[in-house]
Amino acid sequence: MTVLAFDVNETLLDLAALDAPFAAAFGDAVLRPQWFALMLQVAFVGGLTGTYVDFTTAQRGALAMLAKRQKVMLSSEQADAIVNGMRTLPPHPEVRDAMARLRTGFRLVALTNSPKDVAEAQMRNSGLHDLLEAVYSADEVRTLKPAPAPYRMVAERSGVPIGDVRLIAAHGWDIAGALAAGCRAAFVARPGAVLYPHGTQPDVIAPDLAGVADALLG
Numbered sequence: 001m002t003v004l005a006f007d008v009n010e011t012l013l014d015l016a017a018l019d020a021p022f023a024a025a026f027g028d029a030v031l032r033p034q035w036f037a038l039m040l041q042v043a044f045v046g047g048l049t050g051t052y053v054d055f056t057t058a059q060r061g062a063l064a065m066l067a068k069r070q071k072v073m074l075s076s077e078q079a080d081a082i083v084n085g086m087r088t089l090p091p092h093p094e095v096r097d098a099m100a101r102l103r104t105g106f107r108l109v110a111l112t113n114s115p116k117d118v119a120e121a122q123m124r125n126s127g128l129h130d131l132l133e134a135v136y137s138a139d140e141v142r143t144l145k146p147a148p149a150p151y152r153m154v155a156e157r158s159g160v161p162i163g164d165v166r167l168i169a170a171h172g173w174d175i176a177g178a179l180a181a182g183c184r185a186a187f188v189a190r191p192g193a194v195l196y197p198h199g200t201q202p203d204v205i206a207p208d209l210a211g212v213a214d215a216l217l218g
Helices: 015-026 029-048 055-070 076-088 095-102 116-125 148-158 172-181 209-217
Strands: 003-006 107-112 134-137 165-169 184-188 204-206
Touching (some): 003 148, 015 029, 015 055, 076 116, 095 209, 107 116, 107 148, 134 148, 148 165, 148 172, 165 172, 165 209, 184 209, 204 209
Parallel strands (some): 003 107, 003 165, 184 204
16 A cells, blocks of 8 residues: 655644744744745755754754844744744644545655654644654654655655655655655645756645645545
């Protein structure tokens, strides 16, 4: 049976819940996407240079970079409110129902770059944990997505060929990594999300997880 591996942040969970602590820290929640992009940059530079940086450390580093860029004095309490807020993000409105439908025809797991303890907390606090067979963190293999190792980990631990794993994600870089590793993929085209323009493209694209479920179950 095909294993559906769900990316977590932005795909399943809504980062808009961080807008309030962002506005308190920076004066404007519009900076949140810049922080997330900087966080990815910090994490990916670590991977490319052979100096592993876990996602939580990258989040704190990106906050410091953003504060310096914006000339803002960021307190440790404000940084904690944002980083710890990652553990309690709510799911997007359609997510639980869509996952419950998909569970009737597929095996469901989570695959995230967040450290394992954060990922487990996210799934428990969002009320999605009971729908999942397992929660996998790229931190377990000390190599973050979109490198091939995390996707291969899902296949190996699930006991299936890599081609029987389908990543579901709202990030073009994640989709590209999964396809390059030999997985199939479904892109959740949430507002502002775009596919990586090079290489193989996913065979399923929908505006939300309900649309992905329709396509996969149809």
